[in-house]
Amino acid sequence: MHCILPSPCGPLRIEATPEAITRVQFLDDEVLPVAAGSPLLAEASAQLAAYFAGRRQHFDLPLAPHGTLFQQQVWRALQEIPWNQPCSYTDIAAAIGNPRAVRAVGAANGRNPIAIIIPCHRVIGANGSLTGYAGGLARKRWLLAHEAGS
Known part of the structure; x- marks a missing residue:
């Protein structure tokens, strides 16, 4: 199941199973909003x-991104980055206990299926x-x- 949410960065497609969010992705084409078909969506x-309204800095949703064990490890580390506290790929590699995996961290970061959250x-x-x-990069x-309050 999915819905389409308008945002200041363009429409977002949110996908979920009955138990968890599995994907949030930016859409490049303007599409009409699609109402959420489940309580989770x-x-x-x-x-x-x-x-987007500046009233939430943390998300409290069940997530189930699909990826390798390494990707899952990176994505869990990404969730620990505080609001308005950018960090480097080197920082994430160190956080997962694999400081030499900077390029692999970059690749896993690029395959994150649940944008923003x-x-x-x-x-x-x-x-x-x-x-x-x-x-x-314009969205980034x-x-x-937005997070810096600019």
């Missing part, structure tokens, strides 16, 4: 709308530069500025 939509947008280059983002820049 309705709650995810409400929490994301509150995030698993805040991969908070990962930047070690030199402070914006690096790739599956949703596009917007999300970081």
Whole structure:
């Protein structure tokens, strides 16, 4: 099941099983909103709308992203990045106890299926530069500025 949520960064497709959110992805084409067909999708939509309105900094949703064990480990570490506290791929590699896995962390970050809720947008280059983002650098820049209160 899924729904489409309008956002300041473009429409978001939210997918879920009856038990957990499995995907949040940006859509590049304008589409009409699709109402949430389950209580979980309705709650995810409400929490994301509150995030965009500046009223929510943390998400409280059951998540079930599909990926390898390594990707799952990286995605759990991403969820520990505090609001408005960007960090580097090196920081995440160290956090998972594998400091030499910086490139692999970058690849796992890029395959994060649950945008915003698993805040991969908070990962930047070690030199402070914006690096790739599956949703596009303009969206990443917007999300970081939103969290910084700009």
